[in-house]
Amino acid sequence: EAGVAQSPRYKIIEKRQSVAFWCNPISGHATLYWYQQILGQGPKLLIQFQNNGVVDDSQLPKDRFSAERLKGVDSTLKIQPAKLEDSAVYLCASSRGQFANTGELFFGEGSRLTVL
Amino acid sequence: GENVEQHPSTLSVQEGDSAVIKCTYSDSASNYFPWYKQELGKRPQLIIDIRSNVGEKKDQRIAVTLNKTAKHFSLHITETQPEDSAVYFCAASLNNDMRFGAGTRLTVKP
Numbered sequence: 409e410a411g412v413a414q415s416p417r418y419k420i421i422e423k424r425q426s427v428a429f430w431c432n433p434i435s436g437h438a439t440l441y442w443y444q445q446i447l448g449q450g451p452k453l454l455i456q457f458q459n460n461g462v463v464d465d466s467q468l469p470k471d472r473f474s475a476e477r478l479k480g481v482d483s484t485l486k487i488q489p490a491k492l493e494d495s496a497v498y499l500c501a502s503s504r505g506q507f508a509n510t511g512e513l514f515f516g517e518g519s520r521l522t523v524l
Numbered sequence: 525g526e527n528v529e530q531h532p533s534t535l536s537v538q539e540g541d542s543a544v545i546k547c548t549y550s551d552s553a554s555n556y557f558p559w560y561k562q563e564l565g566k567r568p569q570l571i572i573d574i575r576s577n578v579g580e581k582k583d584q585r586i587a588v589t590l591n592k593t594a595k596h597f598s599l600h601i602t603e604t605q606p607e608d609s610a611v612y613f614c615a616a617s618l619n620n621d622m623r624f625g626a627g628t629r630l631t632v633k634p
Contacts, residue, residue, distance in 0.1 A: 411567075412567075448626070448627070449626050449627070450528075450530075450613050450615075450623075450624030450625050450626050450627050451568070451613070451624050452624070453622065453623075456620060463620055464620050464621075499567070499568070507617075507619045507620050508556075508617050508619070508620050508621065508622035509554075509555060509556035509617035509618060509619060509620075509622065511573075512558070512570045512573070513558075513568075513570070513622075515560075515567040515568045515569070516567060517566065517567045518567065
């Protein structure tokens, strides 16, 4: 089966600019996650969708980050305006199960953001 | 929420030796503990997981042990090979709340 697809792979922007990342999960996976991975740290959950509904966005900085999953398939994560501390890899993952502890998360290759 | 600590942050072993990575978690209700391997520039991939009703699980050269009383779990890799070199992340989860450790960079020297 095809894996989780993400784009772009790399993005360099200046602070206060905006950026958007796209994710296409594995076909049939109802649950989609966006993680932020800062260099030297483990992935940190930003938002979790089940189908097109938000399950958990408690760690999403809502003043600058937004995400949507229209039609319960593809998802977009936006940052506006970007700050230097947003420099990180943004990982998208999907899973068959409803909950994160149901089973394996399948990760995409990530989108590396550098904010100058 | 859950807090996961992982040690050591870096680990270097000779090929053929064993490697052990340890994690502790804070929420005694957590019931799912996966381990992910992330090679340089690649996506994290699940290598083994364990649930709270099991104390140990083994898959070829990889094993995970769980001590619920002490709230810690460990990854054991035997007969290490150069291709085992990667960053390994532990995680602890209850329902939707999955928290990852900071990662261990394992280097296997030929």
